[in-house]
Amino acid sequence: MAKRPLNVGLIGGGGGAFIVNPHQKAIHFDGTRRVVAGALHPDPKIALAEAENWAYPIKGYTSYDDMIKAQAGLPEGERLDYALIVTPNHVHFDPAMKCVAAGIPVLCEKPLTVTLEEADRLVKTVKEKKVPFGVAHTYLGHWTSRFSRYIVRSGLLGDIRWVDSYYLQGWLASRTEDSGSMQAEWRVDPKRAGGSCCGGDIGTHALMQLRYVTGLDVKRVSAHMEVFVAGRTLDDHFTVYCELSNGGKALVRASQISIGHKNDLGIEIAGTKGTLQWRQEEPEAITILLPNQPDRVYWRGAVQGGDGFLPKDLPKDLMAEPTIPPGHPEAFHDAFARLHRCFEEDVRKYNAKQPFDCDGAKYANVQDGRTGIAFIDACLKSSHSEGAWTPMP
Ligand SMILES: NC(=O)c1ccc[n+]([C@@H]2O[C@H](COP(=O)([O-])OP(=O)(O)OC[C@H]3O[C@@H](n4cnc5c(N)ncnc54)[C@H](O)[C@@H]3O)[C@@H](O)[C@H]2O)c1
Numbered sequence: 001m002a003k004r005p006l007n008v009g010l011i012g013g014g015g016g017a018f019i020v021n022p023h024q025k026a027i028h029f030d031g032t033r034r035v036v037a038g039a040l041h042p043d044p045k046i047a048l049a050e051a052e053n054w055a056y057p058i059k060g061y062t063s064y065d066d067m068i069k070a071q072a073g074l075p076e077g078e079r080l081d082y083a084l085i086v087t088p089n090h091v092h093f094d095p096a097m098k099c100v101a102a103g104i105p106v107l108c109e110k111p112l113t114v115t116l117e118e119a120d121r122l123v124k125t126v127k128e129k130k131v132p133f134g135v136a137h138t139y140l141g142h143w144t145s146r147f148s149r150y151i152v153r154s155g156l157l158g159d160i161r162w163v164d165s166y167y168l169q170g171w172l173a174s175r176t177e178d179s180g181s182m183q184a185e186w187r188v189d190p191k192r193a194g195g196s197c198c199g200g201d202i203g204t205h206a207l208m209q210l211r212y213v214t215g216l217d218v219k220r221v222s223a224h225m226e227v228f229v230a231g232r233t234l235d236d237h238f239t240v241y242c243e244l245s246n247g248g249k250a251l252v253r254a255s256q257i258s259i260g261h262k263n264d265l266g267i268e269i270a271g272t273k274g275t276l277q278w279r280q281e282e283p284e285a286i287t288i289l290l291p292n293q294p295d296r297v298y299w300r301g302a303v304q305g306g307d308g309f310l311p312k313d314l315p316k317d318l319m320a321e322p323t324i325p326p327g328h329p330e331a332f333h334d335a336f337a338r339l340h341r342c343f344e345e346d347v348r349k350y351n352a353k354q355p356f357d358c359d360g361a362k363y364a365n366v367q368d369g370r371t372g373i374a375f376i377d378a379c380l381k382s383s384h385s386e387g388a389w390t391p392m393p
Contacts, residue, residue, distance in 0.1 A: 009037040009067055011085045011087055013038060014050030014051075015050060018183055022332060027084070033344055038067075039066065064095045076351055082104065085109055086109050089186075089194050093113045108369070109135075111369070120370065135363075136364075141334070147303065150315055152214050152269055162269075163268070167206045167253075168258040169262065173257040174229065196235055196376050199238040199375075199379055203238045211371065217245040220391050221392070223238070236255070240252045274290040284331075301324070302326040
């Protein structure tokens with residue numbers, strides 16, 4: 001029988017906002033989810049006007065407080081099945097806490113919060129309320145990220161010695177915040193971005209990619225958070241040497257002043273048996289480098305086991321993941337859709353009062369979000385002490 005489409009409410013997204021766009025496409029990707037409501041702007045009048053002019057009919061609310069109050073009392077099927085939070089960083093914690101308290105599952109943008117104290121409170125409340133909670137670390141949604149995770153975690157590369165996880169951009173290489181870009185304005189403002197611009201915005205993606213693919217955690221950091229563009233108080237360049245939970249080492253680095261780099265997120269993982277390379281700007285393939293062998297390039301959709309490197313039997317759920325045939329490229333929107341699709345599975349179980357996973361295997365959860373904030377916290381302390389080794393809190 002056809003499924004009832006899940007009802008999604010947007011928190012933020014009006015007035016020329018950015019990340020709401022790929023999200024709302026991803027929500028509608030499978031036909032099993034739809035946007036039905038939104039509190040789209042901090043100004044109540046603009047919020048309603050934006051909802052009125054939305055590309056398809058949605059119910060507008062003057063604020064997220066109003067939306068949460070109105071929706072929480074409705075019966076299942078009529079109320080929101082989940083809320084998507086796509087506001088600037090300082091407006092994540094309050095709506096997330098209120099949704100969770102009202103029993104509404106949340107998919108929240110990263111970084112989870114602006115302080116570690118907020119992140120801790122959110123983790124505690126999510127645990128108490130037992131509500132599905134996802135954090136939108138987009139790049140985990142690439143099939144190749146899942147495949148890389150399988151390769152590394154199953155030991156095919158041997159013990160992991162070294163990881164270079166990076167996210168390089170060039171869009172803040174000059175004072176973009178003075179050019180009328182609302183996205184740049186709040187990112188360089190400590191009140192709205194938190195204690196870090198570059199690290200919080202994109203360093204957290206690089207950290208999450210490392211943790212997701214390798215299964216390793218960062219134990220200690222030696223960080224340099226630097227400001228290259230005059231007049232800024234927050235970092236626009238972020239370099240962190242890390243000690244990993246298995247004793248290996250990693251570089252987690254991000255830059256917003258690397259002219260020419262667009263969304264150059266990538267990872268290189270060197271183990272005792274081989275090396276894996278992946279870049280999100282070319283997300284269809286991963287490269288495996290083995291000693292004294294030609295490089296192996298594995299393309300999504302064309303992977304087969306038993307080839308002398310991969311075992312014959314590959315994990316069924318990985319191979320059954322809905323994708324399109326190889327050569328029809330999957331990219332950013334597909335990654336977003338995969339996150340929403342996996343989150344939907346947990347929300348449907350929650351609605352049916354069944355146990356749900358939300359264990360970080362298919363999308364980042366609230367604990368992962370908290371780890372991102374703890375990482376930034378440790379990096380700030382380390383950077384203030386000229387890179388002194390600092391444990392993760
Ligand atoms: N996952 C990713 O790949 C990715 C990419 C870009 C941005 N992000 C994250 O998404 C979030 C939004 O970033 P963006 O670039 O889309 O920002 P943006 O400035 O383009 O949009 C922010 C939106 O929030 C709205 N807003 C602000 N305060 C509000 C309030 N009190 N109530 C309702 N709406 C409010 C604004 O009106 C706007 O619609 C940030 O946390 C950012 O870090 C994630």
